[in-house]
Amino acid sequence: MKHLKILSFIFINLFLISYQTSSGQQRESTKLKEHREQPGMTLGVNLEGPIGHFFDTDKSAFSVISHFKLPSNWFIRAEAGFENLTFSEENQEERNYHYQSNGSFLKLGILYDFFDVDEPGNNDNIFVGINYGFALQEHGSKSFIIENNYWDDYHGSLSKYVINNHWIEFLAGPRTELLKNLYMGWTLNLRVKITENNSRVLKPFSIPGYGKGDNNITLGFSYSLEYFIPWGKTP
DSSP: OHHHHHHHHHHHHHHHHHHHHHHHHHHHHHHHHHHHTOOEEEEEEETHHHHHHTTOTTEEEEEEEEEEEOSTTEEEEEEEEEEEEEOOHHHHHHHTBOOEEEEEEEEEEEEEEOOOOOOTTOOOEEEEEEEEEEEEEEEEEEEEEEOOSSSOOEEEEEEEEEEEEEEEEEEEEEEEEEETTEEEEEEEEEEEEEEEESOSSSOOSEETTTEETTOSEEEEEEEEEEEEEESSOOO
């Protein structure tokens, strides 16, 4: 009888310890989940334009980017920027025409974060999502040459006029927290043009935020630095 009481005491204590440990882990997991789901937004820059300038010095582009945290693992993504393009004298001679374009673009979309790990201090993400993009630009050619081996070469010009383009953008990539609330990330972007307006006279050489103007599908790369601005107190 005495042995039975001892065994019962041990069993009850083991059960209580197991329950308290499980409850503690659940509370910690809940706390971590609440921390990862803290509402807020990021504000930063997309370095796609400045990096691209090293490969094409005729083009200057810059954009700001923001992510708005939603409940669960969803985010709203917004981006706005500009692009200016003017052929240099060297490129003008190679292409037999002069070209100039300046415009701005806006992107708005939604992302889902597949990276859901309950680890203290881990706020990293792996995004997959879709954007809608719109660009408004003014472009033209102040001089161009159409070569003709039989007749004389034709010299002409085309005054600047306004065009706009719309596209859908599929993107995926990781983002990591370098320092507290400071994030770095990159994405691969597949952009599909859906409509274009008033570009029949002259196809845009480059569409702001999209890429090559004569391609209906383009691939892009984004590299961002962002700072997270929380709303309310950290759990």
